[in-house]
Amino acid sequence: LHESVTTAARTADGGYDSNVFLKASSFTVGAPLLDMTMSAPPSVYLGDTLVYSIVINNISAMTAANVLIWDTIPAGVSYLGNGGGGIWDGTKVAWLLGDIAPGASLYLSVSVQVTAGVIGPNVVMANYATCSGGLSPPVVSVPLVTVVHLGQPVLSKESFPPATVL
Numbered sequence: 001l002h003e004s005v006t007t008a009a010r011t012a013d014g015g016y017d018s019n020v021f022l023k024a025s026s027f028t029v030g031a032p033l034l035d036m037t038m039s040a041p042p043s044v045y046l047g048d049t050l051v052y053s054i055v056i057n058n059i060s061a062m063t064a065a066n067v068l069i070w071d072t073i074p075a076g077v078s079y080l081g082n083g084g085g086g087i088w089d090g091t092k093v094a095w096l097l098g099d100i101a102p103g104a105s106l107y108l109s110v111s112v113q114v115t116a117g118v119i120g121p122n123v124v125m126a127n128y129a130t131c132s133g134g135l136s137p138p139v140v141s142v143p144l145v146t147v148v149h150l151g152q153p154v155l156s157k158e159s160f161p162p163a164t165v166l
Helices: 001-007 020-023
Strands: 033-041 043-045 049-058 064-072 077-083 092-100 105-114 126-129 147-149
Touching: 001 043, 033 126, 049 064, 049 092, 049 126, 077 092, 092 105
Parallel strands: 043 147
Antiparallel strands: 033 049, 049 105, 064 092, 064 126, 077 105
């Protein structure tokens, strides 16, 4: 619709006829807007499985087309798998999600095993097609940091105070 209205509104001198724009019933203004969040437990133990949960929301009134999401796995973990049909390339998981309708939400996940005492920050990113046929600037989540505890908790009878009988 945008291209046909623009073409019809052109005048012979290369300008635009404002009457055509005023008679149009609707216009698409702006661009799709994606909001992404990533979450994980705030702390884990060495050797644990850690699951990063990713939520993508289209918070605009426009469809986000050809959406590509990727998560580069941080240092300190080994990739185990993902939810949502992503493709693992050895350093990152990528999901080609297609179109995300206005108001729609998608849920993805990445499972890793904690292999080191420090995990690098994790950031998930996205691109989508623009009206002009290019790609949007990357949409970037807030970096997520998880604390690694180096030893498993040890519970013994000395860890608990003596029972009191009432």
